[in-house]
Amino acid sequence: MNESSITGDSISKLRDAKSVVILTGAGISAESGIPTFRGEDGLWKKYRAEELATPWAFERDPALVWEWYDWRRGIIHTKKPNPAHYVVTNMENRYPKFTLVTQNVDGLHKASGTKNILEVHGCIWNIRCIKCNTETENYDVPIGKIPPVCECGGLLRPGVVWFGESLPSEVLTKTMKALEVCDLLFVIGTSAYVQPAASFPIMAKQNGAFVVEINKEKTPLSEYVDLQLTGPAGVILPELERKIWKA
Numbered sequence: 001m002n003e004s005s006i007t008g009d010s011i012s013k014l015r016d017a018k019s020v021v022i023l024t025g026a027g028i029s030a031e032s033g034i035p036t037f038r039g040e041d042g043l044w045k046k047y048r049a050e051e052l053a054t055p056w057a058f059e060r061d062p063a064l065v066w067e068w069y070d071w072r073r074g075i076i077h078t079k080k081p082n083p084a085h086y087v088v089t090n091m092e093n094r095y096p097k098f099t100l101v102t103q104n105v106d107g108l109h110k111a112s113g114t115k116n117i118l119e120v121h122g123c124i125w126n127i128r129c130i131k132c133n134t135e136t137e138n139y140d141v142p143i144g145k146i147p148p149v150c151e152c153g154g155l156l157r158p159g160v161v162w163f164g165e166s167l168p169s170e171v172l173t174k175t176m177k178a179l180e181v182c183d184l185l186f187v188i189g190t191s192a193y194v195q196p197a198a199s200f201p202i203m204a205k206q207n208g209a210f211v212v213e214i215n216k217e218k219t220p221l222s223e224y225v226d227l228q229l230t231g232p233a234g235v236i237l238p239e240l241e242r243k244i245w246k247a
């Protein structure tokens with residue numbers, strides 16, 4: 001972290017905020033060993049998104065899509081939250097109003113103890129029937145027979161949001177409300193490429209929030225934010241926590 005970039009004014013903004021939203025992306029789980037989507041070793045470098053993460057891909061070949069999700073569930077279930085997840089959890093306890101909005105489907109924020117979580121792209125540990133719409137938690141690794149089938153005879157699909165699908169409406173409504181009232185937004189480990197999540201920081205800033213970005217690299221948001229901290233979230237966030245609350 002470039003310590004000099006955090007002025008006394010920024011520190012008091014971060015310390016004194018009352019209503020806080022944190023938006024996270026795959027980068028916050030990278031140090032837990034979970035691949036991101038668009039980085040050097042990102043998933044989209046090896047697999048074509050449109051062949052795997054769309055409703056049309058699932059219609060065409062549900063077994064292929066499930067093979068990929070089964071493989072990813074197998075990776076994720078061995079992984080644990082890293083220091084960045086735990087600082088986020090601590091922040092929930094420090095601020096009077098706190099909402100975590102995550103694009104991640106890995107469940108690591110819940111595993112680290114954060115409570116008020118909005119999973120805008122769903123959760124890889126949920127499965128949903130495409131016929132009767134029943135959604136259940138399922139932690140089986142491997143999933144078993146592929147593709148899995150519901151008791152009603154319908155195909156089961158991962159409970160995640162694919163390209164071309166709407167985000168869950170209740171989750172989106174709660175996200176919009178939180179973005180309207182927050183005075184501080186952290187944007188952590190997202191390339192800010194996928195809509196509508198990429199627009200959340202713009203909405204919050206237009207509503208008057210102070211926006212802090214933490215990322216290993218510059219993103220399309222970097223020029224727009226009030227404070228940009230460059231480096232791994234698992235290093236930056238513990239340093240920031242020390243600087244703000246334990247100095």
Ligand code: BJW
Nearest residue numbers: 025026027036037038103164189190191194195216232233
């Ligand atoms: C670190 C770090 C460390 C690394 N510390 N940082 C044309 C046609 C159809 C649709 C569209 C279209 N144009 C636009 C759209 C909309 C589309 C979209 O945005 N497409 C883009 C590709 C342009 N969006 C949608 O379709 C969404 N729905 C929607 O808009 O509904 C309305 C609508 C419907 C129909 C038509 C049009 C509109 C749904 C989006 C769903 C996204 N789903 C996925 C898969 C989820 C399930 C799964 O996991 O399999 O969500 S895609 C993937 O990207 C995943 C992620 O949540 C999402 C965001 O990625 P994220 O988190 O930002 O990860 P990366 O890898 O991109 O970035 C990692 C970052 O971390 C990098 O910046 C690194 O530097 C950083 N980093 N290590 C800190 N240690």
Ligand code: ZN
Nearest residue numbers: 129132150152
């Ligand atoms: Zn069913």
